[in-house]
Amino acid sequence: MSLTRALLFAGLLAGAGCATHEADTSLTGEYLAGRLAARVNAIDDAAAAYSAAHEAAPGQVDILRDAFFYHLAAGEIDAAAPYAEKLVAIGGEASNDGLARTLLAARALKQGRLRQARAILNGPMETPFVKSVGFLTDVWIEAGLAGPESAMARLENPDTDIFAGFNPLHRALLAEMAGKIDEARAAHQASVFALGGPVGRAAYGAFLERRGDEETARAYYKLLEGEPGPARRAAEAGLARLDRGRASRAYAKVSPSEGAAIAFYSFGAAMIDQAAGQRARAQEAGFILGEPRFNLPLALARIALYLDPKLDEARRLVGTILNVYGDYEGATAALAGIAPSSPHFEQARIEMARGLMAQARPAEAINLLREAIRRDPDGRELRFTLANVYAGQGEHDKAVATLDELIGRAGDEPDDGAWRYYVARGASYLELDRWPDAEADLERAVELAPDEPTALNYLGYSWAERGVNLERAFELIEKAVELEPRSGAIIDSLGWAYYQLGDYEKAVVHLERAAALEPDDATITDHLGDVYWRLGRKTEARYQWRRALELDPGVRLKALIEKKLEKGLASEEGA
Template sequence: MRLPRLLTAAAPLVLMAACATAPAGSPSAGAAGSPAAAEQLANTSSYGKFLAGEQALNNGRSAEAAKFFDQARAGSGDTMIAERAFTAALLAGEIQKASALAPTGDQAGEASKRLGKLVVAVEALADGKGKEALALFNDPAIGFPHKPAAALLAPWAAAQAGDTEASIARPSVRGDRLVDYFGQLAQGALFERAKRYDEAETDFKAVVSVEQPTEMAVLAYGGFLERRGRRVDALALYGDALAREPDSIAVKAAQARASAGKSVPPMPTIREGAAQALLAPAATMIAAKQTQLALIYLRLVLRLDPARDEAWVMVGDLMTGGGDTESARAAYAHPKPGSMEYSTAQAKLAWTYQGADDKETALKLARAAAAGGDTDARVTLADLLRSDEQYGEAAKVLDGLIAQSKTPDWRLLYSRGVTEERLNRWPEAQADLQAALAAHPDEPELLNYLGYSWIDRGEHLKEALAMVQKAVASDPRSGAMVDSLGWAYFRMGDYKQAVEKLEEAVELEAGDPEINDHLGDAYWKVGRRDEAQFQWRRVLTLKPDDKIKASAETKLASGLGPDGPTPKLADK
């Protein structure tokens, strides 16, 4: 059975990087696939430096790309190369350099010039030049797609310039709900800064009164209430928010702080407020899969507020997706103990080492983070232990997590159920999986895991069939789930339909040894013996686990297929 990765972060995002076309007869940019090869190519000419920069950018090495493009720009004066140097500097977080390189003039592309104006304005704001920044943010030349960002940042620039009336003007971009919502949130903060508390509260109440208020809005209003000496009201707000989103680490921390009567959170500085305002467009870019622009916006956020830890975690995610593991690790290392993002960052940092097959370092980081007792850090440790097949220790960690909760999270029950199944404790595993399913009955992964377990054991086949059918309906592109459905038909003797579904599963996940093994069994049952033997031979090329390998070898050696003897595993 394929072991799911249950509780870790969502699949990484892909960092997009444009690639220039080399002239006919020129050396291929692909020759610079490694950093060493890129350095060698860069030593040839300005064009070689450009190619090295392109390859570095396409491989997610932003800082290296920025260096090569800057060298190429200095040596050639070419407008296109200058624009690439500007973009690479932004991606690498070198905002001051990027501001100096911002494209201008008739030769520069319009998209680069618009982005350049935004960058120069943010740099002015970061440098305390509010009046200059305000003029730039209000310049219509910034244009699409940066108009929302400019509109949200302009009031903060006005506040820095000392123009109170302009700072409390509500930003607006026609038809843009993001600007409407986050503009009103920022207006509340700026009203508070202007000591116009009634108007501030009107705005804060409005942004938390929507059907799904953001965590950012809850924390902003709660902080305002605490600063006004209204701790009871703040606690009620935090309690309502946690009733909706019980896993919010930030709101839990705010509730604990207010309950303990600790120091109230200070009003955000102008740069901190501006950074928070820019986070919303950055998140929107990520949601729209505009990941290069999202990374640029996050770099601008961090230029304004280098201590914005959630932005560092988001940068780490984007760098991980782009293949720049070194930069991702540097980003994840920014949140320090005591930060609300520390556990999340440490978990993601550990997974970068796990992904690089450095399991020792991954577990060392996870154990160190979990030693403080943080729940999320302990979950990460359990997940890594399970991934490394250290099921006994993983089960102990999960036992502790579940025991401390009055109503255990279904994901913890799911994870322990998987762990127990791997430890051959099926009654306990089944109980946990059923409890998890009762709490979250429509979760496709859970439906599939319990359904497949029953199917593979020949138990509750009709119920299991309905479960995996429901899972496939939710995620028809999952090869694992389609395989479960095909295997259900196989177990129920409907071999024709089993072949149909298992062929579909192999198309979706061609390299999965278990799916290929299942398809071989189904071919055998419908009399397609040569194809069955081909599938089992293929299984042996796909790095199967010991059980699947023994099964395929036995079926090939016996000549009896799945109707032959049960394979025996050698003692370990």
């Protein structure tokens, strides 16, 4: 039993002295434990609690539905299925649980019981969203029963409330299997330029390789090389296959289970993208947000992995969500199954390292990243992440050495993200008191990315902090503020530049705004204390410095703050 549940039981049961109320108390405790676990994204605990609550109250449909859903989100398909069967068997509104139907259909599909899977899907569905997932699943059932051409015909006639954004990808896969190459090509192109996602991009590249269209395939992969993450790694692998003259067989013959898995994954990934975008916009607007909720995408990704355990896109989606939820053990279990040959290997190992860092296990994160680099020497993001881990642990010499190798591998034509390498190395040079080297790297970052707020801000701030090139520093920082008007770090830089000029009245306006946007940043809070001191607001200054000490500043900043708390700031004449 988790600590959360144990504490809740202790509180609920402390006053329960009457045996006749034991069943009611048990139900209440389990149900509330389930709600609490769900609220903090403890999916496994929620599944266990709702399961116990259902045993105590088998007639409560809402509890039954929660028991089903959280077992599914936890990846416990075999445990979720009996609850789904009960929901469907109840009839009435309960039988409209489309997610329960889609899980039962997916299980029948995986077991080869295609007609039974179709019969399950023909029941009522409560939302167009779930109905749309069921529609694509039924298309692949048709492919298994009557062949790809019949499935294509079925794909052409969706109901009006079916979302058809993912249909081009499935049409492309079916068309190639049916030998309709021109139709497959057109559908692939529509998919890539619409909602095909990583599966659509990979499938189109493999299709071009098989068609022997080397010129188009190379041009396509060269285009993908400019993209970050798995797209670039897939492009590198595709170009290597073209060089060897060995075309990919990926997605050439897609089984009904694999096709349905792609459908479940696509809907889950789209929901994540939409939710992340909404959260980002809400944060930019100044809203205070609670814990993220990605339970439905997680459930869909679980079904996708159940149908096709080799679908790395779904595996990574599961791992990423579990990392966000703080279930680092579950995330690692999902991500560890991604092989070095996969375009997703690099990002999977980075996610695993982030989980270790979140648990304050930096040595293990470093070992994991070094082993991943040994298995994937071309992993640029692996090296970049390793350098950041070293820097975070104060090992700036190792960070610089790692970034030296990374920048050297980038060659004379660095990728679009290479400015980050120079900013990171410049930051470590600053910590090593190598200002000329740092300045050169930060200037190179701005040269590579003249419209990147982070690069502009870092160079502008570094100049402002030293009181040099202040006019140019203002230009860079003001441009960064224009690009990122709600960035506390960037607004802090603008305030600090005014501070360096001695214009404390202007500085305090920006530093107070920066502190409001980033209340947990030790450096910004320290800066606010400094400007308060210069304005004669010494009590407020000491308060801010004490707050900064509570925000876990680095060793150097901590020492500076402690000195200021003891002696205050030196007079401006002696500063």
